[in-house]
Amino acid sequence: MIRVSEPSLPPLSDYIQYLEQIWATGTLTHNGPILREFEKGVCKSLDLPCFIAVSNGTVALQMAIKALDLSGEIITTPFSWMATLNAIKSEKCVPVFCDIDPETLNIDTQKIERLITDKTAAIMPVHVFGNPCDVIEIERIAVKNNIRVIYDAAHAVGSELDGRSILSWGDISTTSLHATKLLTCGEGGGCVTNDQNLRESLLQIRFFGFDENKIFVRDGFNGKMTELQAALGLCNLRRFENILKDRKTKYQTYLDALRHTSKLQFQKLNGNGCNYSYFPVIFEDENHLLRVMNKLQDNQISSRRYFYPSLSHFCNNCDISRIKIAVDISTRILCLPLHSNINCEEINLISEIILDATNHP
Numbered sequence: 001m002i003r004v005s006e007p008s009l010p011p012l013s014d015y016i017q018y019l020e021q022i023w024a025t026g027t028l029t030h031n032g033p034i035l036r037e038f039e040k041g042v043c044k045s046l047d048l049p050c051f052i053a054v055s056n057g058t059v060a061l062q063m064a065i066k067a068l069d070l071s072g073e074i075i076t077t078p079f080s081w082m083a084t085l086n087a088i089k090s091e092k093c094v095p096v097f098c099d100i101d102p103e104t105l106n107i108d109t110q111k112i113e114r115l116i117t118d119k120t121a122a123i124m125p126v127h128v129f130g131n132p133c134d135v136i137e138i139e140r141i142a143v144k145n146n147i148r149v150i151y152d153a154a155h156a157v158g159s160e161l162d163g164r165s166i167l168s169w170g171d172i173s174t175t176s177l178h179a180t181k182l183l184t185c186g187e188g189g190g191c192v193t194n195d196q197n198l199r200e201s202l203l204q205i206r207f208f209g210f211d212e213n214k215i216f217v218r219d220g221f222n223g224k225m226t227e228l229q230a231a232l233g234l235c236n237l238r239r240f241e242n243i244l245k246d247r248k249t250k251y252q253t254y255l256d257a258l259r260h261t262s263k264l265q266f267q268k269l270n271g272n273g274c275n276y277s278y279f280p281v282i283f284e285d286e287n288h289l290l291r292v293m294n295k296l297q298d299n300q301i302s303s304r305r306y307f308y309p310s311l312s313h314f315c316n317n318c319d320i321s322r323i324k325i326a327v328d329i330s331t332r333i334l335c336l337p338l339h340s341n342i343n344c345e346e347i348n349l350i351s352e353i354i355l356d357a358t359n360h361p
Contacts, residue, residue, distance in 0.1 A: 002346055004302045005180040006339040008243050010235035018231035029226045030207070038230040041237050042183075042190070046157070046165045049194050052202050053225040053233070057154045057176030057189035061087030061124075063223055064150045064172040064191055067201040068122065075115050076124040076152075077107045078311040078318075079326040083176075084126060084152050085311045093121065097312055099323045103268035105129065105280070108325075109137040113145070122148040127156040127166055129278040129335075132270045135161060135169040150174065157183045158244050160273030167192045172202070177233060180339070182247060182277050183240055185233035188225050244275060246340060251276035253344045254336060257351035263288070263358050279338045280306070281354070286331045288358070293334060295357040301350055306335040 018034060025033065035053055042051040054060050065074070065087060074088050078097040088095045096115055101108045107125045123142060125133045133151070142149045151169060153159075154176035159166040167173045175181075177188035191202050201218070204211055209220030236243070258264055258281070265282035283289040289305075296303050310330040312318040320327060336350060 002301045002337050002342065002350070003339070004304045004335060004337045006341050007179040007184055007186070008182070008236060008239070008340040010232075010239060014235045014238070015232060018234060019228075022227050022231065027227055029224050031224070032227040032230070034227045034234065035225055035230040038185075038233045038237070041234060045237060045240060046167060048165055048168055048192050050192060050199050052191040052199065052206065053177075053185075053230060054189045054191065054206055054223040055225055055229075056187055057174060057178060058083040058087055059221075059223045060174035060176070060189035060191050061150070061152060062090055062221075063202055063205045064174050065091040065093060065122075066205050066219070067191075067198050068148050068150070068171060070121040070148065072119040072121040073117065074122045074124050074150075075112060075120060077126050077128075077326065078323050079105060079128060079307055079330060080126045080152065080311060081154065081307060082311070082314070083154065084124065085314060088124070094119070095311075095315065096120070097315075097318060097323050097326070100128075100326045100329070102325050102329065104131055104133075104270060105267050105329065106131060106133045106270075107138075109134045109141065112138070112141050116141075116145050116147070120145070120147055122150055122171075124150045124152055126152040126154070127159060129267060129280055130155040130159045130275040131267060132156070132159055132161045132166045132273060134270065135166070139169070154178075154189075155181070155277050156275065157181065158240065158275035158277075161271055162273070166273070168194065171195065172198060177229075182243055182275055183233065183236055185225065185229040185236075188229045188233065243340060247276045247338065250338055250342065250344065250347055251279055253347045254279045254338070254351060257348055258354065261355060261358060264354075277338075278306070279336045280333050281336060282329060283332045283334065289332055289334050292354050292357045295353055296350065299349075299353055301337065301353070303337065304335045305333070308333070 149170040205220040206223040
């Protein structure tokens with residue numbers, strides 16, 4: 001079976017070296033030395049002002065909402081993973097869905113302002129599949145309307161815009177370090193901000209609401225990353241540049257093999273700074289997608305309907321007429337196998353199967 005995703009794992013000997021340090025210190029969690037080393041390493045690698053490592057990407061989103069003291073409505077995209085919606089609801093805010101651009105698959109910035117009301121607290125765009133949003137326009141809208149911006153950058157570690165890490169945009173950007181992400185800690189996430197006060201708030205929230213003197217100063221929860229997670233992250237950080245190059249090569253192999261048919265649509269990338277973390281294909285209709293998916297399965301190749309269904313499916317009283325593009329594309333999009341362990345020969349085989357199923361239904 002060719003799996004749709006697999007973790008990028010370092011040599012076991014590299015990880016064991018960190019385990020020996022952990023056993024020597026006896027520190028397993030709570031802002032340990034390896035965690036601090038990992039946070040500094042991410043900042044240096046991505047040229048970030050700070051990186052606050054946390055237990056997972058959903059917690060990172062919740063922490064961002066809490067640090068900004070948001071209440072009311074948060075405008076976001078319905079074309080995302082459930083974590084985006086869960087975080088908004090968990091922090092007692094109300095999701096308001098904005099439709100997506102049919103080419104980039106990111107939130108359509110031309111439709112954001114018409115959704116802003118006196119209840120709007122923030123915009124939460126998603127860098128879908130690592131493709132940078134139109135951050136310049138989103139910032140203009142936010143400043144004009146005096147609202148906050150939290151970027152769900154779960155897919156976007158390593159993505160850039162004009163040479164600048166996409167994680168450095170917004171009041172707070174959050175990311176995921178889940179097992180299938182390009183930079184993985186097995187499970188984990190992180191928050192990035194340029195604001196020192198927000199940084200302190202995020203650190204307090206991560207540790208139950210206590211400040212650095214262990215005085216309770218605000219509501220919080222346990223969002224800490226363990227030393228074991230951070231150690232795996234450090235191992236993978238050493239290899240991250242090579243992982244990015246490898247992913248770009250394999251993405252391009254798919255594109256070269258499939259781009260000459262008019263029956264498939266591919267995500268339009270914003271600039272050349274995408275991290276190429278996924279390879280989505282948009283079919284003419286859902287029947288076409290299901291036919292290809294079954295053909296792949298017959299050949300022991302897994303694929304994933306990502307994101308399906310649209311998040312509007314999980315909200316009551318959602319006006320579907322406002323998000324027709326997202327709902328439509330969610331039924332026609334399929335992510336193909338793309339990870340460190342797949343090779344270009346297998347990618348070409350997958351492409352041949354798709355073209356055959358496309359041209360000879």
